[in-house]
Amino acid sequence: MTLSGDYETVIGLEVHVELKTASKIFCSCSTSFGAEPNTQVCPICSGFPGMLPVLNHKVVDYAIKVGLALNCEIAEFCKFDRKNYFYPDLPKAFQISQYDLPICKNGYLDIDINGDKRRIRITRIHMEEDAGKLVHQGDITTTPFSLVDLNRSGVPLLEIVSEPDMRSGAEARAYMEKLRSILLFTGVSDCKMQEGSLRCDANVSVRPRGQRELGVKTEIKNMNSFRAVEKAIDYEAKRQMEALEYGEEIIQETRTWDEEKQVTRSMRSKEEAHDYRYFPEPDLPPLKITPEWIEEIQASLPEMPDQARGRLMEQYGLSEYDASIITQSPDYLAFFDECLRNYSNAKTVANWMMGELSRLLNQNNMEISECLVKPEDLIKLLGLIDNGTISGKMAKTVFEEMFAGGKKPELIIKEKGMEQISDEGTLKAVIEEVVANNQKVLQDYKNGKKKAFGFFVGQVMKATKGQADPSAVNKLLRERLDK
Amino acid sequence: MISIREVEHVALLARLSLSEKEKEIFAEQLSTILDYINKLNELDTDGVEPLYHILPIYNIFREDEVKTGTSREDILANAPQVEEGQYKVPKII
Numbered sequence: 224m225t226l227s228g229d230y231e232t233v234i235g236l237e238v239h240v241e242l243k244t245a246s247k248i249f250c251s252c253s254t255s256f257g258a259e260p261n262t263q264v265c266p267i268c269s270g271f272p273g274m275l276p277v278l279n280h281k282v283v284d285y286a287i288k289v290g291l292a293l294n295c296e297i298a299e300f301c302k303f304d305r306k307n308y309f310y311p312d313l314p315k316a317f318q319i320s321q322y323d324l325p326i327c328k329n330g331y332l333d334i335d336i337n338g339d340k341r342r343i344r345i346t347r348i349h350m351e352e353d354a355g356k357l358v359h360q361g362d363i364t365t366t367p368f369s370l371v372d373l374n375r376s377g378v379p380l381l382e383i384v385s386e387p388d389m390r391s392g393a394e395a396r397a398y399m400e401k402l403r404s405i406l407l408f409t410g411v412s413d414c415k416m417q418e419g420s421l422r423c424d425a426n427v428s429v430r431p432r433g434q435r436e437l438g439v440k441t442e443i444k445n446m447n448s449f450r451a452v453e454k455a456i457d458y459e460a461k462r463q464m465e466a467l468e469y470g471e472e473i474i475q476e477t478r479t480w481d482e483e484k485q486v487t488r489s490m491r492s493k494e495e496a497h498d499y500r501y502f503p504e505p506d507l508p509p510l511k512i513t514p515e516w517i518e519e520i521q522a523s524l525p526e527m528p529d530q531a532r533g534r535l536m537e538q539y540g541l542s543e544y545d546a547s548i549i550t551q552s553p554d555y556l557a558f559f560d561e562c563l564r565n566y567s568n569a570k571t572v573a574n575w576m577m578g579e580l581s582r583l584l585n586q587n588n589m590e591i592s593e594c595l596v597k598p599e600d601l602i603k604l605l606g607l608i609d610n611g612t613i614s615g616k617m618a619k620t621v622f623e624e625m626f627a628g629g630k631k632p633e634l635i636i637k638e639k640g641m642e643q644i645s646d647e648g649t650l651k652a653v654i655e656e657v658v659a660n661n662q663k664v665l666q667d668y669k670n671g672k673k674k675a676f677g678f679f680v681g682q683v684m685k686a687t688k689g690q691a692d693p694s695a696v697n698k699l700l701r702e703r704l705d706k
Numbered sequence: 707m708i709s710i711r712e713v714e715h716v717a718l719l720a721r722l723s724l725s726e727k728e729k730e731i732f733a734e735q736l737s738t739i740l741d742y743i744n745k746l747n748e749l750d751t752d753g754v755e756p757l758y759h760i761l762p763i764y765n766i767f768r769e770d771e772v773k774t775g776t777s778r779e780d781i782l783a784n785a786p787q788v789e790e791g792q793y794k795v796p797k798i799i
Binding site for chain 2: 244245246250251252253259260261262263264265266268269277278279280281282283302307309310311324358359360366367368369370371372373498500503505507508509510511
């Protein structure tokens with residue numbers, strides 16, 4: 224008997240995405256990442272008394288854009304509120320956020336899970352400011368101090384809250400990946416989980432299968448990759464099921480994902496802390512969003528991942544799986560589209576992008592935009608395979624070199640002397656030599672040991688340092704050995 | 707009537723430490739204030755739009771332009787403790 228058969232996991236996600244505006248949400252400080260601590264700050268984002276926030280127009284444009292991309296209703300009227308709590312990274316002791324009148328609500332996105340389409344509803348999207356960053360000095364368990372950097376304080380965020388519509392870590396991961404690709408296509412964020420521009424908290428509960436009412440939930444934080452989201456949720460669900468089996472009660476609390484130990488750990492009990500005493504922000508006048516404004520943003524929405532996927536399947540006959548990988552980000556799709564402008568075999572381009580290119584990008588932790596291999600280089604390489612200059616196998620070596628140094632494929636092939644040998648005269652001479660040196664094996668072959676054929680192929684390839692055209696070798700060897 | 711428990715809850719949220727005597731005083735004073743404010747509930751507000759902001763203005767924006775902020779030296783000038791260009795505070799986990 225497995226526990227997961229008796230219980231159902233229920234997951235809702237709260238996603239924070241940092242918007243790629245030049246300046247902060249309520250002041251003109253820069254939002255750029257990685258600056259020296261406290262060098263992008265002013266009295267407003269440092270919470271000095273008497274300072275007044277003024278809303279960045281672009282933040283509202285971006286919020287509407289994301290709302291439309293996620294099929295939300297856009298509020299005609301919305302306002303900001305103060306969320307009150309004490310924490311050293313929050314200099315005003317309140318966060319300007321939106322409470323009862325968020326800018327977007329009632330949206331959804333569709334995910335594919337093992338070929339099934341699932342619709343995950345989005346409850347709401349609201350605008351808010353990010354907090355600063357706490358850096359712990361030395362060993363976190365022993366140091367008595369933290370250092371506060373307010374560069375991030377006031378960076379615009381959207382919080383995207385889903386309904387509890389997900390049922391497994393894999394679904395939550397699929398939701399995050401889909402959400403990321405939609406956000407990337409809208410161009411509002413660079414969505415880097417490692418740098419914290421895309422963050423996710425998960426509300427997880429379990430209930431006996433068939434029960435309507437939700438179980439007690441815990442909130443999981445500190446999941447810094449898609450993989451971590453999936454692992455942490457599956458771990459937490461299993462922990463809760465086991466606790467219930469032992470008759471223990473689930474405590475509503477915040478838990479942190481420990482990447483190293485692959486467990487969730489209790490951070491703090493939420494019972495008392497949950498009273499944020501929201502009230503309307505008096506320093507910011509409310510917003511009225513006109514249909515014209517919404518139409519203008521709607522008109523600026525580019526092709527979204529689902530549309531692009533449909534296009535790739537229809538136009539190039541790609542499988543749904545291939546098309547969804549290619550449409551994971553606008554940069555990926557642009558690379559593909561660019562290749563297809565001067566090269567006709569879509570499936571080959573897709574295979575190379577999903578194979579070698581993705582492998583090397585992942586291995587080097589790089590984005591496709593940072594890649595030294597450009598679309599014209601890839602199709603050049605594909606052309607060289609097509610016309611027999613190099614074998615597919617050698618092309619992989621060439622590609623690695625292109626990836627590492629940005630050199631053009633023809634140059635690499637020339638420098639390394641990698642051109643494929645398909646000249647029959649040259650190959651025949653090699654074959655004669657190999658045969659002459661292996662008379663015994665030849666005899667075995669003639670006596671019916673057909674496996675020996677592979678031996679000869681191997682010897683020819685070895686003699687030509689792998690440069691012989693395999694199909695030509697096969698053909699010529701057969702002619703020679705079977706005569 | 708505001709209970710002592712409610713006073714303790716609000717005091718905790720505001721990080722205030724109150725003596726037993728103060729808790730009693732504040733329970734009474736807070737009750738008086740709330741009773742006074744409650745007078746507003748006697749008004750008939752049927753058909754009155756809720757007011758979210760005291761001024762009848764909307765959509766006040768700035769454009770997304772970066773301006774140089776305050777120097778680190780100036781911004782940290784009044785911090786009780788500074789280290790490595792940052793505010794130094796007691797650790798909170």
